[in-house]
Amino acid sequence: MSAEATTPVIAEVPSFAVTLMVRRYNPEVDSEPKWQDYDLTMYGTDRVLDALHKIKWEVDGSLSFRRSCAHGVCGSDAMRINGRNRLACKTLIKDLDLSQPIYVEPIKGLEVEKDLIVDMNPFYQAYRDIKPFLIASDKPEKERIQSAADRERFDDTTKCILCAACTTSCPVFWTDGQYFGPAAIVNAHRFIFDSRDEAAEVRLDILNDKEGVWRCRTTFNCTEACPRGIQVTRAIAEVKQAVLRGRA
Amino acid sequence: MEIVIETPNSPRKRKGANWEKYGWMYMRISGAVLIVLIFGHLIVNLWDKGVGAIDFAFVAGKWTNPFWQVWDVLMLWLALIHGTNGMRTITNDYAEKEWVRKTLNITLWVVCGALIILGTLVATTFDPCIDPNAVNYLPTVCK
Numbered sequence: 001m002s003a004e005a006t007t008p009v010i011a012e013v014p015s016f017a018v019t020l021m022v023r024r025y026n027p028e029v030d031s032e033p034k035w036q037d038y039d040l041t042m043y044g045t046d047r048v049l050d051a052l053h054k055i056k057w058e059v060d061g062s063l064s065f066r067r068s069c070a071h072g073v074c075g076s077d078a079m080r081i082n083g084r085n086r087l088a089c090k091t092l093i094k095d096l097d098l099s100q101p102i103y104v105e106p107i108k109g110l111e112v113e114k115d116l117i118v119d120m121n122p123f124y125q126a127y128r129d130i131k132p133f134l135i136a137s138d139k140p141e142k143e144r145i146q147s148a149a150d151r152e153r154f155d156d157t158t159k160c161i162l163c164a165a166c167t168t169s170c171p172v173f174w175t176d177g178q179y180f181g182p183a184a185i186v187n188a189h190r191f192i193f194d195s196r197d198e199a200a201e202v203r204l205d206i207l208n209d210k211e212g213v214w215r216c217r218t219t220f221n222c223t224e225a226c227p228r229g230i231q232v233t234r235a236i237a238e239v240k241q242a243v244l245r246g247r248a
Numbered sequence: 249m250e251i252v253i254e255t256p257n258s259p260r261k262r263k264g265a266n267w268e269k270y271g272w273m274y275m276r277i278s279g280a281v282l283i284v285l286i287f288g289h290l291i292v293n294l295w296d297k298g299v300g301a302i303d304f305a306f307v308a309g310k311w312t313n314p315f316w317q318v319w320d321v322l323m324l325w326l327a328l329i330h331g332t333n334g335m336r337t338i339t340n341d342y343a344e345k346e347w348v349r350k351t352l353n354i355t356l357w358v359v360c361g362a363l364i365i366l367g368t369l370v371a372t373t374f375d376p377c378i379d380p381n382a383v384n385y386l387p388t389v390c391k
C-alpha cells in the first residue's frame with residue numbers, strides 16, 4: 001500500500017452563519033433587560049456554549065454567564081434557549097432551527113443579577129430545606145449494605161446535577177415563587193426511597209407543606225427540561241403517594 | 249471550626265392550618281365522581297331530543313323524582329366546591345399581595361356557599377305544579 005492511499009481525507013467541518021439574540025442586563029446601567037444580536041460563524045460541532053464563548057472572547061468581554069465543566073456535569077449553564085430550558089454545553093447549534101435567530105435568556109423565576117446570571121439562593125434554599133444528606137442512626141463504621149433492587153428504587157433521582165432547569169421551567173414556580181420546586185422534590189426523593197436512610201417521614205412532612213408537593217399540577221415541563229433525562233414529574237408523583245401513605 | 253451556611257431570605261412562611269393534602273385528594277375523588285354525574289346529566293338531558301326538549305316541564309318532571317334531586321344536588325355540591333377550590337389554587341398562584349389573595353379567596357368561598365345554599369334549596373323545595381292556570385307548561389304529574 002502506498003502512503004497516499006492511506007492518508008485519510010479529512011473533510012472540512014461545515015460552517016454556517018447564525019444570529020444569537022442574547023438577553024442582556026447590566027444592573028449598573030440598564031433599567032431593564034434588552035435583547036442584543038450577534039452574528040457569528042459557527043461549526044457543526046459547536047454548542048450554544050461555544051457561541052457564548054466566542055462572543056465573550058472575541059466580541060464583547062462584558063457578556064456574563066456561568067459555566068464550569070462545559071460537559072453537562074456541573075449544572076452551571078442552564079439557560080432558556082429558544083424558549084426551552086437547556087444546558088448551553090449540551091445543545092448543539094446545528095440541532096436548533098437556524099432559519100431564525102437563536103434566543104438565549106436567563107432561566108425564569110429567579111432574579112437576574114447580570115445577563116444570563118440569576119440569583120440561585122432561593123433554589124438552593126429549597127434544596128437545603130429537604131435535608132439532602134443521609135440520615136442514619138448507626139455509626140458509619142462499616143459499609144451500609146444495600147441490595148441492587150433497593151439501589152435501583154431511587155437510581156433515577158441520583159442523577160440530578162442541580163442545574164435548576166426543571167424548577168425554572170415550572171409555571172407554578174414562576175407565579176408562586178415560594179413553591180419548593182421540582183429539583184428539591186427530586187433530591188428529597190433520592191433520600192426518601194433510599195433503604196439506608198431513616199428520615200423519610202421527616203422529609204415527607206416537610207414536603208406536605210402548603211408550598212410542597214401539592215402545588216405540583218403535573219404539567220411535565222420539568223421532565224421535558226431535565227438535561228439528565230430524569231423522570232421528574234414521576235418522582236414528584238411518587239413523593240405525593242408516599243405522603244399519602246405516610247411512609248416511603 | 250464550625251461551618252455555618254447562612255440562610256438567605258427564604259419566603260416559605262405561609263402559616264395556618266394546612267389542608268393542601270385533603271384539597272388534592274378532594275379534586276381527584278370529586279373529579280372521578282363528576283365524570284359519571286356530568287356525563288350522565290348531559291346524556292339524559294340531551295341525547296334523545298336535543299337541547300330544544302328542555303323546558304320547565306322537563307326540569308320540573310325530573311325533580312319530582314328523588315333520584316334526580318339527589319343526583320343534581322350532589323353534582324351541585326361536588327362541582328362548586330371542586331371549581332372553587334381550583335380557583336383558590338389559581339389565586340394562590342397569581343395573587344402577589346397577601347390582602348388581594350385573602351380577599352379573592354374569601355369572596356370565592358362566600359359565592360360558593362351562597363350558590364350551594366340557593367341551589368340546594370331550589371332542588372329540594374321545588375314545587376313542580378307551581379301555577380295551576382298554566383297546565384300546558386307543567387309536568388304530567390300536575391295534570
Ligand code: HEM
Binds near residue numbers: 278328332334335
Ligand atoms: C368532568 C369531571 C372533572 C374532572 C375529572 C376534574 C378533574 C380535575 C382535577 C384532577 C383537578 C386538579 C388538577 C391538578 O391539581 O393539577 C382539577 C382542577 C380544576 N377543576 Fe376540575 N374536574 C372536573 C370537572 C370540573 C368542573 C365541572 C369545574 C368547574 C365548576 C372544574 C373546575 C376546575 C378548576 C377551576 C380547577 C383548577 C385548575 C388549576 O389548578 O389550574 N372541574 N379538575
Ligand code: SF4
Binds near residue numbers: 075163166186228230
Ligand atoms: S432534576 Fe434535572 S433539571 Fe432538575 S435540577 Fe436536577 S438535573 Fe437539573
Ligand code: FES
Binds near residue numbers: 066067071076077
Ligand atoms: S458547564 Fe457544566 S453542565 Fe454545562
